[in-house]
Amino acid sequence: MSAVQNPVEETIVLPQPQRLSLLKGPTDPPLVDLTLGELLNLQCLHHGHREGIVIPWTGARWTYNELNHRSRLLAAALLEMGIGVGDRVGIMAGNCEQYAAVFFAATRIGAILVIMNNTYTPTEAMYGLDFSECKVFFTTKKIGRLDQGPLLTQLAARATGPKVVILRGDSEGYSTYKELLAQGSKVDPERLHYAESKVLPHLVCNLQFTSGTTGLPKAAMLTHHNIVNNSRFIGDRMRLTHNDVLCCPPPLFHCFGLVLGLMAVITHGGKIIYPAEVFDAPATLRTIIDEQCTAVHGVPAMFDSLLALPEAKNLKAADLRLRTGIVAGAPVPRYLMELMVSKLGMSEFTSSYGLTEASPTCFNAFTDDPIDTRLTTVGTLMPHARAKIVDRDGQIVPIGTRGELCIGGYQLQAGYWNNSEKTNDCMMKDEAGVLWLHTGDEAVFDERGYCTITGRFKDIIIRGGENIYPLEIEERLVAHPSISMAVVVGLKDAHYGEVVGAFLQLDPGHTASTKPAVEEVREWCRRKLGKHKAPTHVFWLGHDGVPATVPLTGSGKVRKFEMAQLGNKLLEGAKAKI
Structure with a gap:
């Protein structure tokens, strides 16, 4: 897939005479209709022998071809287990190469990967597995310092429930990732090819749990079309190419690590590195230096921890290859931004805004926006998206007036899994029939179409x-x-x-x-x-x-x-x- 196409982007402020807070994103580059499996196959044609995913803490260094091969073997094994279109496959694990293989394996045969937050307690994890009715559950005995023993004990005590597959380490009688690879090698390739041919871009491929104000998490349904296109546009805004190396500390269970990380890199033929199973500041710094990274993602707290390390005191931007990365999740303090540029060399860092229900990125700055713009706004609207700001009565407010941010376009979730009430609460059509997602976040647009998040209508704590x-x-x-x-x-x-x-x-x-x-x-x-x-x-x-x-x-x-x-x-x- 082509890398940078952002020069033709121009956010349109509509309508001009009234100067209302109504935006329409660029229409170039065009949307593509690809499944995740088709995308990976395509990228292997162009970048097959390039390293695509590196995990220093496990020693894995996979090329695009190796990632594709393992995901195909796993997919074949899942078919043999009776998994097909629409079936749910759960995963709860830290950042590792097996996670990426499972993601592409499940989605390439039309299954829905149910992604569990790796900080969940057994009670929360059991709820997620039961609610989504997972048939298979990939996990590890430990995730960082979190002992998964209590969860596995609860699962073992039940007569029904998902088949547990251990990704690494001691399995204690459970099926293992390696065993599935071996099983998959015995499946007729034509069977896998036929299964893949039945998968369509607009099918749901991913359930992402997002906490609900009712106390129970909701599961956002994202499609292949959502993820493939959103990740392309993210990479474009960062000016990613096949020569870029992204260090990605955010977790794969979050859209930040999965879509802004793994998928943004895959769509541009680059290399992604997950420095540790869970966030580890020293490991992240070692990765940036040892792997000659050109980009790094993180929330402000991660960069704060990174730059507070004793070994960071002697860092010189000239000694690093870093140029860009996305900082999101919370406002960036000016002192931190200055350190990111002076110490890390991230002169092309970009600010970003998104939410799980929008696949996730809605606004993103360009790498050449003035630093003050990247510090005080979340950039401009992404291609093929719509945005408006409304008051509490649902009326669009004038430019420069705060209100609730609403998002429309290709990237909207298909809804919340088995929760039409909550879906209808936040997704509504206007009088013209356009579907809008009410984000619950307060924002304001300026005359140029840049967005600033000013607060939250809801009581979310970030x-x-x-x-x-x-x-x-x-x-x-x-x-x-x-x-x-x-x-x-x-x-x-x-x-x-x-x-x-x-x-x-x-x-x-x-x-x-x-x-x-x-x-x-x-x-x-x-x-x-x-x-x-x-x-x-x-x-x-x-x-x-x-x-x-x-x-x-x-x-x-x-x-x-x-x-x-x-x-x-x-x-x-x-x-x-x-």
Whole structure:
């Protein structure tokens, strides 16, 4: 596939006379109709003997042909197991070469890969597997320091459920990735060819879980068409070519690592390197240096950790090959941007905005946009996309006015898996019949069509690029016998951008002397939720200078914005006393 075609891009602001916040993305380059399997086959014709994926921590260095070959063997084995079009195949693992092979294997035969967050607790993982009715589940005994033993024990105790396949290491009686490769080699290639011929670009190929405000995660349905085209346009904005080497610390379970990472590179014939199973700052820096990387992705917290390393003090941009990369997930502080340019040489870094339901990237800066533009905006609209900003009544607002960002175009999800109610809540047609995704994010467009994200209509907490929804944490907290009410908000944090803050009301049957310690509250959350959802800051209503009541709206809803302001004020006061 061709690499850079962005010079013809020109975002159109519609309509001109009224200057409303309505944008239409460029129509060049054109959309392509390819499945993921067809894409990889095509890239092998052009780049087959080039290295495509490198995993330093496992020692893997696969060419495009090797990735294609292994994915075909796995696909054949899945066919032999009875997996076909529309069947769900789950995966929960760290960044590794096997992950990429499973992704292409499942999707090339029309199966739907169900991607699980590798920080899920057994309860969360079991919900995801049951909800999507996975028939096969790829995982490992450990993911970084996370022990998967409890999850595997729960799966083994059930009479029904997915067939477990261990990707690496000790299998303890489970089927293994290597065994599937061997099985696949015995399957008639014509059978695989026939199965691939039945797969169409607009079929759903991926379920991406995104936390829901109801406390239960929703699964966004993405198609081959969504992912292939969105990743092409991402690579174009970065000016990627077959000579580029991308260091990608973000996880493959997230669209950042999968679409902006793996797929953006595959569509441009480059090389991608996942430096560690889970984020590891020293390993990332070693990869950038040793592999002569030209690009690196990450959320601001990752770059913050990278540049805080002792060995980073002597870094000189002139000694590195880095030029670009995407920084997304949270606003980039100016000091961090300056270090990225001066220390890492990322003079062509780009800012970006997207969400899982939009496959994911909607806006992205160009590499030659002024640095201030890349620092204060998320760039311009991507090709073949539409965007508008509306007020709370759904009316399009004038340019320069804040409102809710809505996205339209080819990239929209097919909906939420088995959840038409939530699909209809956020995806609606306008009077002209155009389908729009209401993002819940607050934004503003300028006269040039650049977008700035100014806040959120919803109460999402973005911690280091990961979306966290307060309600599921609140529900867990009030299940504690000592807590009668919980209000969870995002609080400012220099490292993660935002962290979880919890305002708690002590149950009437308890006193200040018997209230649980902060660490007990955190551990209570960790038992059922991912560790990143445990509160960093805990405030008890009516104690230690915290007001005894919470501000309410006329309808009785908590004014969370005011609670977040209070939390940040309390933290500032605590710092001032130190």
